[in-house]
Amino acid sequence: MTRRLLIGLYETEDDILAAAEAARLRGMKVVDVYSPYFVHGLERAMGLPPSKLPWVCFALGVSGAAFKVWFEYWTTASDWPVNVGGKPWNSLPAFVPITFEVMVLFAGLSTVFAFFLVSRLWPGRRAVALAPRTTDDRFGLVIEETAYFDAPAVRRFFEESRAVEICERMMEEAA
């Protein structure tokens, strides 16, 4: 089946915040909001949970560090111990700097990759421009028509909440 999406375009932060909150409270099905920049408080307005990416960061940072410590120990003290300047085989303090660097590297890169994965961003991906100018100066509130709130109702709601422009999209379920 196809989904019918209605999009209200707003001009200011205040309007979109209000609109988004109102829509949610009224029980409309808010698909998403498109905005040119990160609007503080909108996540609350939309009722989105905080991201779990910090866990990825932590997990891979730690594993990276652990791996590096082991690797340095293994190469220097176990695999081929070489007498370097009379230093002990296992010169743990000397391993700290690189361990730290590698931890940061792992954590940082992994988090970003994870972010791209979860948000489905990849080079050459076509942007689903549900709402025009949302990368410039417009805020787009996307609401799906449901049995309870049919298109006219939503349009009415948009008008009330000072949307400057309203448009519609039909969408195959597949998308």
Next chain:
Amino acid sequence: MRADEPKRYWKSLAEREGGAAYSERAAAEFDETPFAAGPLGSRRSFLQAAGFSFAGALLAGCRRAPVEKAAPWLEQPEEIIAGRSYYYTSTCGACPAGCGLLVKTRDGRPIKLEGNPDHPLSRGGLCAVGQASILGLYDSLRPKQPLLRGRAVSWQEADREVLKALAEARRSGGAVRYLSGTLTSPSRLRMIRQLLSGLPDGRHVTYDTLPAAAVLDAHERTHGVRALPHYRFDRANVVASFDADFLGTWLSPVEFTAGYSQLRKPLEQSPQMSYHVQFEARLSLTGSKADRRIRIAPEELPWYLAQLCARLEVKAQRSSGARLESLPILDDVAERLWQARGRSLVVCGAEHLDAQLLANYANELLGNYGTTLDLRRPSLQRQARPGDFAELLDEIATGRIAVLFLDGVNPVYDLPDGEQLARRLRKLPLVVSLAERLDESAEAAAVVCPDQHYLECWGDAEPVRGLFGVQQPLIPPLRGRAALESLAIWAGAPKSAADIVRETWEREIFPRCKAKEESFERFWERVLHEGWVEAEIEHPGSAFNPAPAQAALHRVTKTAAAGLTLVAYPKIALLDGRHAYNPWLQELPDPITKATWDNYACLAPATARKLGLTDGDVVRLEAGPERAVELPVLVQPGQHDNVVAVALGYGGHLTRRFANLGPRWLGWRPSVNAGGCVGENIAPLLERDGGSLRWTRSGVRLVPTGKRHALAVTQDHHTLTVPPRLAAADRGRRPIIEETTLEAFRKDPRAGAQGHPPPAEDLWPRDHTFPGHRWMMVVDLTACTGCSACVIACQVENNVPAVGKDEVRRKREMHWIRIDRYYSGPLGDVDVAFQPMMCQHCEHAPCETVCPVLATVHSSEGLNQQIYNRCIGTRYCENNCPYKVRRFNWFDYARDDRLANMVLNPDVTVRSRGVMEKCTFCVQRIQEARLEARRRGEPLRDGEVQTACQQSCPAQAIVFGDANDPASKVSQLLKSGRAYRVLEEINVRPSVTYLRLVRNRREAEEEERHG
């Protein structure tokens, strides 16, 4: 001779010729037949290739390596195995001193010269010049063929020319003169006699560029024999030397150094050392080691000797009524000498008859003849007769000569009026030069019949009456023809050098040897095996006649120096310039001035200040009419204020070859000066009276030119005291060199200790024990004379390149071992301390910790290893080395002279551009000794591993060995009270230990010197 290495020798000529098939090919290969050129690496493998000759260049580990051919012998020679080094005895031919050699040959080519430990004179030492002389063998610029008026001709043609002239002379009774330097070779002398005997008017004339004629004359007068006493420094407890640089350049430095230093190694159990006082004008190497050094103007020297004699006369109650003037220092010296009657020695290096007469007198009064001076077996190392030479020069001037032979002499260069002489030589009917290289005189000669290097032909020597050494060929001839053979041909009896030498020995020496062998063959075998033999001698009794000496004593008056006096001196390594072609010697820093690739006008600090001159200011030295030489100034502490000293041996044509030396790049500067030569020839400024050259000339003028000339010195800062402006209170002097006086040492063996050993406890676990060997080195600063033999020995052993003047000027010399020289005390008469500085192989090596790629790490035997092929050249190790002993390959140093590459040691990698290198404690020698010991199934014995520097050291100041072996010499010395380590306080734990410098002084004396 390595203990583990049975000595090899040619059993017989037959056998030597037996290897002929091989020799031929080797010879052929040495002519530049095109074989593997290729990049650096290839040369080593080429040498590696053990009697094979390789073809096909190969790049180390790149794609499919190009095909490499290996051609084995056709006839397997007995006794020679590819890849093994063999040691043959021989006698050094670099100067008339005739030191004993062990020549290390590998696959048919000599690659290293070492002193023969069993040789009675040199006792295992070998000087820098001797060490470097091997490069002369592989000098590709030596002429291959004879030259007839500059045109390369066949030997037959050249001989025809000479024989024609000789026949003519024989017919018309024309004069034939054979001019040579001192020759000690019985065979050579025999052949010369043979050549001249057949002629109506033939004479052999000898002249020396480093003369001792005055000594000979003086003895003729006082002892009735024209002989040069054999000085025995090994017996002299008190040495008073008047301008005799016997440790550096005088007569037989290696022998003298060995003997001298033998008495200067104070130990706790016997805190004794000889006393040495030096009277001299310039600061010589010998003076730098003296316990007491008195600066005197050259003119004053005879008078000082006279005063000494006068004092000795009084003590001996044989006063001839000479006037005594108050000279406390001489009183002291006289007293010391007198106390050591019969065990003392007065030597005089001045070419001044009166001075020499007085020296003889002093020795006579002290009863030193027979003990420290040996006239029974006199030295033959100098034989010049200035009278004859003067005559010869007149004859040349008047053209009354039919044929003139020049053998190993270069008068055109040596003499003040060289050009004039050259012109006259060209006018003579025939001048035949036997020079190895085309020097100035050879250029003036009509025929040049190049002689061979002493390593490629047979020869012998008699440095001291009755002591014979043999020279054997160790490689098929590369160039020229043995002079012996030339002489034989010209004498009309062609014979091989081998036969000639054997003949000499069979007829003249064998009978006198009272040898245990009955047959000559067996005797000859032993001689070749040992390299030398001592023969009985009949010696003329010689009674001392005091008259001439006393006459001199009364004749000599105190003469004040008028204005500046020019003093020409032979420089260590360069001597009279006969080896000026040798880049190693040119690049060897002068032990005192630390300058390379130049000669210069040394001025005393006071004088320099007076004239407003500093290092590098170019001045014009003017002496006599239109005689001037422009030289850079070098301010030399410890020199007499009225003296300007200039080194001989520079500015010769032999140095033209260095025009393109050194890595070529935008900033490259030539190693030669505007004249196309290295340095300036000082001869034009000297004067010749009769047949002898005066090395001093009073009343020279010195005119600043305003020009500058950057000297290539390897050391910029000359004291251990930091500039006062930068010295924090009372921390001026750095305890790098620790020294003390004998008196203090007697009281307390640890006297003079300054550094504090690092804490025994360690923050870290002791992960590194050295269970097997623990290689360590001990260097005795008291024994070290700074002669720099070790520097060249190391250079030959370890394939260290010569980089040229410009690179040295940029402080990029490559020597692995350097000799730091520090002055102390008043600028006037400074104290000098030498410190051989090489990689210290620290147990906590700072260089290792910082190398990111593990290119320098520690071995299980305490060696600090440098792995060239792993090095990427961060130079971090160099920066972090407190001793700055690491050397970086800033460029690919040219090794495109294929013949010269023959000298490379196949056991040591030739380093390429961009890698760090440094002293390895001669790890290749350690390996060799270890493997041989294993092969024999025996443990490695102490002394079986000798580093190159240790081996060559005439003073035996360097000891290397296994510190884990309590019996080893090294661990004995480590216990010495004199032992200390440089920069101990920073806890790098060096493996090189120095033995404190002890001067034979009273503490009070030291006090007033250093406040």
Next chain:
Amino acid sequence: MAEPVLLAPEPLIAGGKRPGQVTSEILATTERRASPLWWAGFLVAFGALAAGIAAVAYLFSTGVGTWGLNNTVGWAFDITNFVFWIGIGHAGTLISAILYLFRQRWRTSVNRSAEAMTIFAVICAGIFPVIHLGRPWLAYWIFPYPNTRGPLWINFRSPLAWDAFAITTYFLISLTFWYLGMIPDLATLRDHTPSRFRRRLYAFFSLGWDGSFRTWLRYETVYMLLAGLATPLVVSVHTIVSWDFATSVIPGWHTTIFPPYFVAGAIFSGMAMVLTLVIVARKVMRLEDYITARHIDAMCKFLLLTSGIVGLAYATEFLTAFYSENRYEQFVFLNRALGPYAWGYWIMVVANVLIPQLLWFRRLRRNAAAVFAISILINVGMWFERFIIIVTSLHRDYLPANWTMYRPTLIEVGTLVGSFGLFFTCFLLFCRFLPVISMSEVKGAIQFGRTRPGAPAPEESPLPAEVHP
């Protein structure tokens, strides 16, 4: 401390912009034709780069001998430049990461260019450790990769190995950070640019960003995480660089205060460079409204602070040497101040400690020209700081026999010039083709249509963290 004026509401972005306006104005610089001024600058920079390339080519073909180094002084220009550029880099990360964590909203106008600067600076820096090698073609040996040598690994105890890792990490993280911050703007560009080719390009790199708020939410988190990682990273990197010297045994290098000293110095020089750049940029690209006097003022205060720290470090070194009772240590510092390289030392002191004191005067801080001049001087001074630390410690160390002097050759000067060429070439290209100011953040920073309480308004925006009482 600060005068009341500072607390008075002064808009972060002047001229009451609307988001659309922001977009068009900032993009204007990328869409309008390049100004002659830009071309002039570009040609000069590119010329310098070419010179550098020539110098390095000659270096590679001939050997490190073409530099003025010698047996005693093994490092000089090469590592000086390396440390100098790394230092420059640090300000970028500082502005973008640390200030972000401190919620310094004034950073929004400068962080993009600052980050760009970081990346270019790190590129310049990274070049030197490679070309200073005797055998640069083997530089990769410094990383532990599986090999057929046993396998033979690397020496993890060597500060140079630490460096290699630190620089690589630093470069990668800064790059990611920069790129991540640019994705939304790239999307804006994509939807804004008329040229089809560029649209394609931007579309590719913007990863199909469409401004969905769910993505925005994660984006903010990741950005925050990266900032959190970059902050200790930036400190660690220069600490490690300083360990190159601090872990050695050479007097003048072997000092425990190096890490803080170097980090402060790095931020100091970096800030100066940022100022140099933005002052020019805002003039040339008419962005005065976005990079206002207030931004410059804030950065000047940074300079004051860090200059103070650096000055303190200079003094401390002498103090430690004095009470160390160590003759070598004491000599090194006397030698710095009075020895043959004293001129360099005093340039460093004047330019890094004395001159910046002028910034105490508000009028000077507000005077772009003056600040520009000062920032240039500081750059010079900081270069000399590194030169002095490296060369004076080496040229006269323990054994007087080793003492010598160092003189640079033309080739070395060429490489230095070249590195500047590379830096400015990159920067000018960046100004030309990418938004020099982070639009999405600026849009967030202007108070267009934001009246609701609670939302952070610039009035309450705190002053730069470090000038808080």
Next chain:
Amino acid sequence: MASRLTAIVLALASAYSLLLLRPKIGSFRLPGNQQGYEPVQPIAYSHRLHAGELQIPCLYCHFSAERSRHAGIPAASICMNCHRFVTAPLGALRAEDALASKEKRAPRLIVSPELQKLYDALALNEKREPDPSRRPRPIAWVRVYRLPDFVYFDHRAHVNAGVACQQCHGPVETMERVRQVSDLSMGWCVNCHRQANQTGVNGRQVHASTDCAACHF
């Protein structure tokens, strides 16, 4: 969501570990690896025949391996120890004899073309005596085993320690033409040394140094 996250974490982690823990790349050929090099030699000398069938010990010809760092390519004179008399394969000689007896004549001298090369090199006439008119020419063999110049290898040490030639050179006694069997990489050397220190060489305890300076100086 959580499950997806863990999935992602695992994916990334495994990706990295694959990247970093790649198995040691000993197998594939690196620059300079000459393994399997089998050049054609100037004389088709067969180790299989001499060392294999005839059981001539390696050290008979390569005698210097015991006393020098080089095993050495035997001089032609060594070959002549046998080939002064042996001039051709047994088969060929037999055949000639048979033919000769059939034809009632003295058997002709058979010289195999390969050995002829040897005689030519030594400049021998058909009676295999030196021929003064000709000049001997050394035989230019093609070198098979080659180490870079910065590596010092000493046969003496290994032979005397009792390491079998085959350990490095492979079953030469089975090769017609010698082939480089081992890759001669540093790892190959080092691991053998480690092994030797563990297990010893045929029973005996040995000390095989793993110091760099054991081979590099």
